[in-house]
Amino acid sequence: MWFHSSTCWLFRSSAPPFDINQVLIPSESKTLHLYEARYLALLEEVERLDVGALVSIRGIGRVKIMEFVQADPYLKGIVIPMQDNNSECVSEISSKVSELKEALYSLNSLEIKLKAPKEELLQTCIAKSLTWAEKEPSVDCDEAFVPSLAERISFAALQPVTGSTQSELLELQREKLRAMDVRETLERIDDSLQLVRKSISMVVAKLAIQSLEVQ
Numbered sequence: 001m002w003f004h005s006s007t008c009w010l011f012r013s014s015a016p017p018f019d020i021n022q023v024l025i026p027s028e029s030k031t032l033h034l035y036e037a038r039y040l041a042l043l044e045e046v047e048r049l050d051v052g053a054l055v056s057i058r059g060i061g062r063v064k065i066m067e068f069v070q071a072d073p074y075l076k077g078i079v080i081p082m083q084d085n086n087s088e089c090v091s092e093i094s095s096k097v098s099e100l101k102e103a104l105y106s107l108n109s110l111e112i113k114l115k116a117p118k119e120e121l122l123q124t125c126i127a128k129s130l131t132w133a134e135k136e137p138s139v140d141c142d143e144a145f146v147p148s149l150a151e152r153i154s155f156a157a158l159q160p161v162t163g164s165t166q167s168e169l170l171e172l173q174r175e176k177l178r179a180m181d182v183r184e185t186l187e188r189i190d191d192s193l194q195l196v197r198k199s200i201s202m203v204v205a206k207l208a209i210q211s212l213e214v215q
Contacts, residue, residue, distance in 0.1 A: 024059040027129040081145040084185045103196040110203045125159035157192035
């Protein structure tokens with residue numbers, strides 16, 4: 001949970017309920033089943049199960065930890081927003097955002113043609129992240145913590161594609177960690193474009209194999 005405190009935020013947290021390599025980037029959502037008391041203590045209103053609680057979380061933006069003020073019963077500290085430096089190249093960024101969105105739409109159109117397990121959701125992870133990124137986030141927080149539209153969309157491409165192999169998922173995690181350190185939106189968009197084009201080629205190849213199996 002986060003608490004607004006003047007120009008900074010006071011945060012409280014326990015050890016993360018997932019591995020650091022599963023970093024949650026802006027625009028990405030995840031559903032967690034929490035059952036340990038230290039995690040449940042962070043929550044106010046949740047959907048209770050027989051054991052623990054089911055919680056949906058979403059990455060909004062990056063923050064910089066300025067000071068730890070408490071260790072027990074959960075970590076507590078002061079953070080400030082960390083956003084990209086985009087004082088220049090506004091027109092170039094806008095053009096690249098349009099290019100990235102077009103590539104994401106193409107990837108999504110191809111991805112939904114792939115055979116998917118019955119438990120697979122109809123909407124792809126990329127489509128969900130892009131839909132959220134394009135809207136003005138409706139969150140109860142200081143707007144200074146919400147990234148710009150271009151920055152949000154630059155992260156939306158960093159989602160798994162249906163049928164990704166374990167090695168492909170590991171490579172994606174490395175890309176996510178790198179993207180979190182990048183401070184220029186244009187650089188992240190260029191990286192995301194390369195990733196999307198690579199994913200498009202991968203899905204096209206899988207669709208070709210799928211069509212041969214049908215024949």
